[in-house]
Amino acid sequence: MNDKNFSLMENYIPSGYVQQGKDARRTLEKQFRILLEQGKLPIHGWNNRDIQHLLLELSLMDSNNFPDNCGVGEREARFSSTLVAERHFFFGHGIGRSGDIAEVQPKAAGSSILAKLTNSITLDILKLSGVSSTKGCLVLPVATGMALVLTLLALKQMKPCSKYVIWPRIDQKSCFKSILTAGLVPLVVENILKNGHLETDVESIEKYIIDYGSENILCVMTTTSCFAPRIPDRLEEVAIICKKLSVVHIVNNAYGVQSSKCMHLIQQANRVGRVDVFVQSTDKNFMVPVGGAIVAAFDMNLLSKISRTYPGRASASPVTDLFITLLSLGVEGYKKCLEDRKIVYEYLLSSLQEVAKLYNESVVETRQNQISIAITLKHLYDICGNDYNKISEFGSFLFKRSVSGTRVVTTQEEKVIGPNTFCGWGAHYNNYPTPYLTAAAALGATKTDVDRFIKKLNKAFKHFYKNGLMNLQKESHGSSLNSRETMCNEGSSINSLTFCNKMDCSDSSNPVLDKTCFKNFQKFNKFDSVKNVFKNDASKNIFIDINIDCKKFQRLKKASSCPSLHMEKLH
Numbered sequence: 001m002n003d004k005n006f007s008l009m010e011n012y013i014p015s016g017y018v019q020q021g022k023d024a025r026r027t028l029e030k031q032f033r034i035l036l037e038q039g040k041l042p043i044h045g046w047n048n049r050d051i052q053h054l055l056l057e058l059s060l061m062d063s064n065n066f067p068d069n070c071g072v073g074e075r076e077a078r079f080s081s082t083l084v085a086e087r088h089f090f091f092g093h094g095i096g097r098s099g100d101i102a103e104v105q106p107k108a109a110g111s112s113i114l115a116k117l118t119n120s121i122t123l124d125i126l127k128l129s130g131v132s133s134t135k136g137c138l139v140l141p142v143a144t145g146m147a148l149v150l151t152l153l154a155l156k157q158m159k160p161c162s163k164y165v166i167w168p169r170i171d172q173k174s175c176f177k178s179i180l181t182a183g184l185v186p187l188v189v190e191n192i193l194k195n196g197h198l199e200t201d202v203e204s205i206e207k208y209i210i211d212y213g214s215e216n217i218l219c220v221m222t223t224t225s226c227f228a229p230r231i232p233d234r235l236e237e238v239a240i241i242c243k244k245l246s247v248v249h250i251v252n253n254a255y256g257v258q259s260s261k262c263m264h265l266i267q268q269a270n271r272v273g274r275v276d277v278f279v280q281s282t283d284k285n286f287m288v289p290v291g292g293a294i295v296a297a298f299d300m301n302l303l304s305k306i307s308r309t310y311p312g313r314a315s316a317s318p319v320t321d322l323f324i325t326l327l328s329l330g331v332e333g334y335k336k337c338l339e340d341r342k343i344v345y346e347y348l349l350s351s352l353q354e355v356a357k358l359y360n361e362s363v364v365e366t367r368q369n370q371i372s373i374a375i376t377l378k379h380l381y382d383i384c385g386n387d388y389n390k391i392s393e394f395g396s397f398l399f400k401r402s403v404s405g406t407r408v409v410t411t412q413e414e415k416v417i418g419p420n421t422f423c424g425w426g427a428h429y430n431n432y433p434t435p436y437l438t439a440a441a442a443l444g445a446t447k448t449d450v451d452r453f454i455k456k457l458n459k460a461f462k463h464f465y466k467n468g469l470m471n472l473q474k475e476s477h478g479s480s481l482n483s484r485e486t487m488c489n490e491g492s493s494i495n496s497l498t499f500c501n502k503m504d505c506s507d508s509s510n511p512v513l514d515k516t517c518f519k520n521f522q523k524f525n526k527f528d529s530v531k532n533v534f535k536n537d538a539s540k541n542i543f544i545d546i547n548i549d550c551k552k553f554q555r556l557k558k559a560s561s562c563p564s565l566h567m568e569k570l571h
Helices: 003-009 015-038 048-059 082-087 109-128 144-158 173-181 202-212 235-245 260-272 282-286 300-309 317-358 378-383 388-399 447-478 515-524 550-559
Strands: 136-140 164-168 185-189 192-194 197-199 217-223 248-252 277-281 293-297 372-376 407-409 414-417 420-423 436-440 493-500 532-536 541-549
Touching: 003 015, 015 048, 015 109, 048 109, 048 317, 109 136, 109 293, 109 317, 136 144, 136 300, 136 317, 144 173, 144 217, 144 248, 144 277, 144 293, 144 300, 164 173, 164 202, 173 185, 173 217, 173 414, 185 202, 202 217, 202 235, 217 235, 235 248, 235 260, 248 260, 277 282, 277 300, 282 317, 293 300, 317 372, 317 447, 378 388, 378 447, 388 407, 388 447
Parallel strands: 164 185, 164 217, 217 248, 248 277
Antiparallel strands: 136 293, 192 197, 277 293, 372 436, 407 436, 414 420, 493 541, 532 541
């Protein structure tokens, strides 16, 4: 709409009304102008109408939307479905050209502007999130693993004789497979177990570089965001080594943008040493559909090399999704998301600590990992008869009750990926001492999510405790008297009593009590120390998880007229 058209409108309505519309239009155009001038994310988020208006304006600059266009090529951004066209705001040409994903398309000026603008505002948000020295970034239409592959392939072209990638172990397949997919050889650095958490073996990284020769090492690939009990790699120390020995340093920052800790580590590592590239996911950090990644670099020449490695054009969908999301949030909106996530993390941590106390478990101390939290399942493992399959079923139990995102690690799984075999897969370590469960407070999680999760986690613990105790009782009944502790020594305590619905319970070799005796026993004992009472419908047995001293046991036994009552020390 130009001034001439506004002037002509005055032939139809009063000029004052036209001026109001003209002023509103100018306000919108000012938003567009500031965005194009600065190339930075607006402080305040835009409304959906304004974002949609800008996208439709840009799409009009693509040749497929020209009024008189006649396309006679093999790729002309044609749409068979109107619904598909509307879903993509009539962008059909994608981004980039066959030789460079960052290059401008002659037939798609609007799409090219959209891609460039998205890269620009994404760079701004990376700087605001903590890595202020970032020089540039590319939003790629591939997930994190493939973005790492492209980065490795670009490096391989620069150092064709180098084939080794030093990789501190993280039990997540995509980053490891990116090394294999690029035709490279991983040198796995095992983590160090320290006070329950797992940290980087920096000395082994340096030893690998020296032993194999820096000229043969393509890069070191470290990790920031990870599943507990692993913590972010010691980036600063690794960066110093990489700078000293002239080795490229790539950081897998998959979901680290949302963590001020992870971003600070990258910034500091680049300041004191060497970091070349850091790669992150769009869906995990910005709540968009899966399919995009951001490759950020401190060297524009390297970033340009990576952009030229991508073969062919690429889908504009991940770029468009990120553009819309960032504009709708604005700087203030995204900062609020980051602050809310920190609050939810603390809430999840305190909630899991309460659960741990209830079931004699513990939360692993991993304060440096401010996204993922691990709670041990050691006592549950004991209750389940030292059966790792039961621990695995614990995770399935939660998933079937709509709990997603948790990981139950038995520490016993073995995984073969390419030529490498990993013991204790999932634990980032060969012999982690206890099975555990992880949960994460990632971007977008709410206190309501935590409350629902904790409620279902409690139900899971109760269910497995009940079944585990019953199984222990059955095993105990099937064993000989010699395998039981039936003697009541001074100072010992009773851990479990069993009452059954049998007529003949007088056999001294069978330490059970019939239901009548159970009722009598109830009269003389208020069960102050009883922790759980379970009823097994199949056997009609009643199991009591109890803890009383032996003097009280003998007194109650005599008072309740139940001579067949015996103690069982089950755990």
